[in-house]
Amino acid sequence: MTRMQKEEFTITAYTENHVGLLHRITIIFTKRKVNIESITASESEKDGIHRFTIAVTETEEAVEKIVKQIEKQIEVLKADYYKNKEVVQQEVALYKIPSKSLTNGIEVERIVRQHNARFLTIEKGFLVIEKAGFRRETKALFDDLIPFGINEFVRSGRIAVSREEHGIGEYVEQILSKS
Amino acid sequence: MKIMESQIVTKQNKKINTEFINGAEAVVKILIEEQVEVAFGYPGGAIMPIYDALYDEQDRIQHVLARHEQGAIHAAQGFARVTTKPGVCLATSGPGATNLITGLADAQIDSTPLVCITGQVPSSLLGSDAFQETDVIGISMPVTKWNYQITDANEIPEVLAKAFYIARSGRPGPVLIDITKDAQFQKFDYSYTCFKKIRSYVPKPEIDLSSIEKAASAINNAKRPLILFGQGVILANAEKEFKNLVEKTGIPSAWTILGLSALDTDHPLNVGMLGMHGNYGPNLLTNECDILIAIGMRFDDRVTGNLSKYAKQAKVIHLEIDPAEINKNVKADIPVLGDAKETISHLLKLVKLNSHEKWLQRFIDCAKIEREKVIDKELNPDSETLSMGEVINIINKHTQGDAIIVSDVGQHQMVACRYSKFSKSKSNITSGGLGTMGFGLPAALGAKLGAPDRTVIAVIGDGGFQMTIQELATIYQTKAKVKILLLNNEFLGMVRQWQQLFFEKRYSSTEMINPDFQTIVKGYYIPTKKVTERDKLEKSIEEFLNFDGAYFLEVMVGKENNVFPMVPSGAGVSEIRLE
Ligand SMILES: Cc1ncc(C[n+]2csc(CCOP(=O)(O)OP(=O)(O)O)c2C)c(N)n1
Numbered sequence: 209m210t211r212m213q214k215e216e217f218t219i220t221a222y223t224e225n226h227v228g229l230l231h232r233i234t235i236i237f238t239k240r241k242v243n244i245e246s247i248t249a250s251e252s253e254k255d256g257i258h259r260f261t262i263a264v265t266e267t268e269e270a271v272e273k274i275v276k277q278i279e280k281q282i283e284v285l286k287a288d289y290y291k292n293k294e295v296v297q298q299e300v301a302l303y304k305i306p307s308k309s310l311t312n313g314i315e316v317e318r319i320v321r322q323h324n325a326r327f328l329t330i331e332k333g334f335l336v337i338e339k340a341g342f343r344r345e346t347k348a349l350f351d352d353l354i355p356f357g358i359n360e361f362v363r364s365g366r367i368a369v370s371r372e373e374h375g376i377g378e379y380v381e382q383i384l385s386k387s
Numbered sequence: 388m389k390i391m392e393s394q395i396v397t398k399q400n401k402k403i404n405t406e407f408i409n410g411a412e413a414v415v416k417i418l419i420e421e422q423v424e425v426a427f428g429y430p431g432g433a434i435m436p437i438y439d440a441l442y443d444e445q446d447r448i449q450h451v452l453a454r455h456e457q458g459a460i461h462a463a464q465g466f467a468r469v470t471t472k473p474g475v476c477l478a479t480s481g482p483g484a485t486n487l488i489t490g491l492a493d494a495q496i497d498s499t500p501l502v503c504i505t506g507q508v509p510s511s512l513l514g515s516d517a518f519q520e521t522d523v524i525g526i527s528m529p530v531t532k533w534n535y536q537i538t539d540a541n542e543i544p545e546v547l548a549k550a551f552y553i554a555r556s557g558r559p560g561p562v563l564i565d566i567t568k569d570a571q572f573q574k575f576d577y578s579y580t581c582f583k584k585i586r587s588y589v590p591k592p593e594i595d596l597s598s599i600e601k602a603a604s605a606i607n608n609a610k611r612p613l614i615l616f617g618q619g620v621i622l623a624n625a626e627k628e629f630k631n632l633v634e635k636t637g638i639p640s641a642w643t644i645l646g647l648s649a650l651d652t653d654h655p656l657n658v659g660m661l662g663m664h665g666n667y668g669p670n671l672l673t674n675e676c677d678i679l680i681a682i683g684m685r686f687d688d689r690v691t692g693n694l695s696k697y698a699k700q701a702k703v704i705h706l707e708i709d710p711a712e713i714n715k716n717v718k719a720d721i722p723v724l725g726d727a728k729e730t731i732s733h734l735l736k737l738v739k740l741n742s743h744e745k746w747l748q749r750f751i752d753c754a755k756i757e758r759e760k761v762i763d764k765e766l767n768p769d770s771e772t773l774s775m776g777e778v779i780n781i782i783n784k785h786t787q788g789d790a791i792i793v794s795d796v797g798q799h800q801m802v803a804c805r806y807s808k809f810s811k812s813k814s815n816i817t818s819g820g821l822g823t824m825g826f827g828l829p830a831a832l833g834a835k836l837g838a839p840d841r842t843v844i845a846v847i848g849d850g851g852f853q854m855t856i857q858e859l860a861t862i863y864q865t866k867a868k869v870k871i872l873l874l875n876n877e878f879l880g881m882v883r884q885w886q887q888l889f890f891e892k893r894y895s896s897t898e899m900i901n902p903d904f905q906t907i908v909k910g911y912y913i914p915t916k917k918v919t920e921r922d923k924l925e926k927s928i929e930e931f932l933n934f935d936g937a938y939f940l941e942v943m944v945g946k947e948n949n950v951f952p953m954v955p956s957g958a959g960v961s962e963i964r965l966e
């Protein structure tokens with residue numbers, strides 16, 4: 209892969225928890241007409257510090273420039289990007305299917321087990337299955353559930369941690385300990 | 388500095404003196420603490436409490452009532468550019484705030500420190516589409532370095548302290564603080580501490596000495612080095628160090644229009660202007676140098692032309708404060724991050740005393756060609772009509788490079804930048820990155836208020852003049868002694884030039900049937916004169932410069948004159964056309 213070919217990247221940013229920062233970050237993408245495939249904001253391991261995880265398919269050159277612009281925002285402590293092989297990543301998907309498919313119970317159960325998924329709830333009219341994994345894995349379960357009728361499907365944004373032993377979190381720790 | 392230290396102590400001992408005042412009064416107190424002496428703005432419902440508080444402090448803060456919020460913010464920019472202190476601008480909610488957007492975008496792209504304060508509808512009405520409610524935070528986010536909405540007076544001291552700190556530190560930029568009307572009325576325990584640090588913000592990257600060493604060794608071994616300098620030198624207050632570097636290394640140095648005036652225009656190593664309408668030598672030889680040393684400039688496309696044909700042979704050293712600028716447009720072989728004053732000082736110790744006579748001669752030869760083909764014709768035209776260049780040339784003769792030149796946008800801007808002489812820094816004020824027509828007149832007012840002892844000349848075209856012409860009233864009311872030079876070609880000249888060269892002379896909507904500017908300006912009680920003939924030009928310019936007060940001089944210039952040289956868009960810098 210050269211720097212000029214598009215590929216999947218995960219961008220991670222450690223930030224203060226500040227109203228409007230999400231908008232500040234997304235306009236960096238909008239300005240360059242780069243599509244955000246998913247964006248997740250959550251707490252991080254550090255007290256009071258938030259963490260954004262952004263999935264994009266772009267050239268490395270573009271991603272590098274975007275990351276610098278993200279890091280330039282006042283409330284961003286540190287930002288970095290990773291290729292797929294540099295992170296451990298997951299997405300969570302929920303599938304709501306009609307409970308009448310349970311009359312076909314054995315078959316659904318077999319599929320759920322085979323995909324390493326689980327039943328979250330079984331209600332009168334429907335049941336909800338949860339599956340965490342890579343995009344292709346949640347997609348594979350989706351395909352297998354199609355014959356039973358899928359009433360609703362939702363998948364979370366990508367979450368990822370780097371494969372480095374310390375990585376970006378250590379930088380952030382240094383910044384925090386200095387202040 | 389001293390104030391800051393004593394205040395830090397106060398912070399550690401926790402609030403000592405507090406006063407029970409309202410948010411609006413706190414805002415005004417903070418402006419005084421931050422040594423703001425002039426603020427520009429326009430009142431309205433949502434910011435009335437702040438204007439009311441200003442009423443009591445008229446001796447300490449001069450409020451300049453512009454005639455349009457865009458005029459107010461451009462004036463604040465002009466003020467900031469000559470002082471390098473944050474310009475302060477006030478506006479009301481809704482239309483007042485949206486009228487600031489062009490100025491914010493201009494200040495953002497040209498790294499101008501501003502603190503803008505907008506009033507906002509009461510917090511209880513936020514999101515209700517209340518009268519004059521606009522999401523100013525949302526709208527201004529892409530064009531501010533930072534912005535924040537205050538809904539509780541208790542936030543005012545810390546947020547405004549942060550605003551001033553962020554606006555002026557690191558790579559400066561505009562900050563907007565939106566304050567709801569209820570927070571302006573709300574009483575609270577006020578105390579103030581200046582800001583010195585934000586943990587998530589690194590205004591000046593730490594200097595990596597090994598990068599300085601690499602840069603120094605490349606410079607010491609260079610055969611044909613070229614320095615490109617931008618506004619970073621001025622913003623870092625590094626003019627002295629920069630001049631020492633240029634003189635010690637003997638390297639020919641060329642400027643961007645925002646870097647102009649950081650080094651005397653007559654300095655023997657100043658080889659002129661870069662970019663689309665820049666000088667022949669620095670453009671041509673950008674593609675022949677072996678080492679390109681860019682200092683505090685961001686390789687704007689108007690400077691580089693076609694990037695795939697830009698300085699491919701050169702090793703690039705980039706001294707820059709903003710990490711996001713490194714490798715953005717031009718790949719840096721040796722990036723040197725840091726504040727220019729510090730990095731240049733370090734570099735100075737490691738570079739050898741040197742000269743590059745033969746290489747410098749190339750620039751001198753190019754300058755000779757350009758003089759014969761372009762400059763002589765512009766400064767001493769054989770046509771009957773006057774040229775813009777000859778007007779600037781006569782001004783130079785009388786100001787001796789001592790004036791502040793504020794230009795608007797268009798042909799006259801390029802001519803003003805190409806031909807004005809400067810012997811002092813922070814003297815060329817122009818809208819570079821955004822190219823905002825209408826910038827010139829209000830910015831000149833702001834510049835005059837920021838540098839009252841200097842001669843300030845606004846050089847404006849007949850198009851741009853009409854974009855902020857209402858600020859003549861502000862000039863009249865403030866009695867600011869701004870010299871207004873209108874170079875009237877009865878055309879949107881720069882666009883017409885492109886139509887002539889690239890659109891087969893199809894002059895679509897660029898010819899203007901103008902009003903009688905003399906009558907208009909007289910209506911604002913500003914003395915005026917109009918010149919159409921060469922033999923009256925010099926005398927009129929003398930009058931213009933010597934008059935003790937604002938003065939409007941309109942010079943009718945050739946309608947279809949072009950600015951040359953020119954790097955056509957899409958072409959490389961060495962494909963620069965002399966005619
Ligand atoms: C606000 C704005 N609108 C449009 C333009 C595009 N533009 C650039 S130069 C120019 C012509 C300026 O005409 P004038 O002020 O008469 O100056 P001249 O070029 O004739 O010297 C125009 C329309 C601009 N730069 N800014």
Ligand SMILES: [Mg+2]
Binds near residue numbers: 849875878
């Ligand atoms: Mg014109």
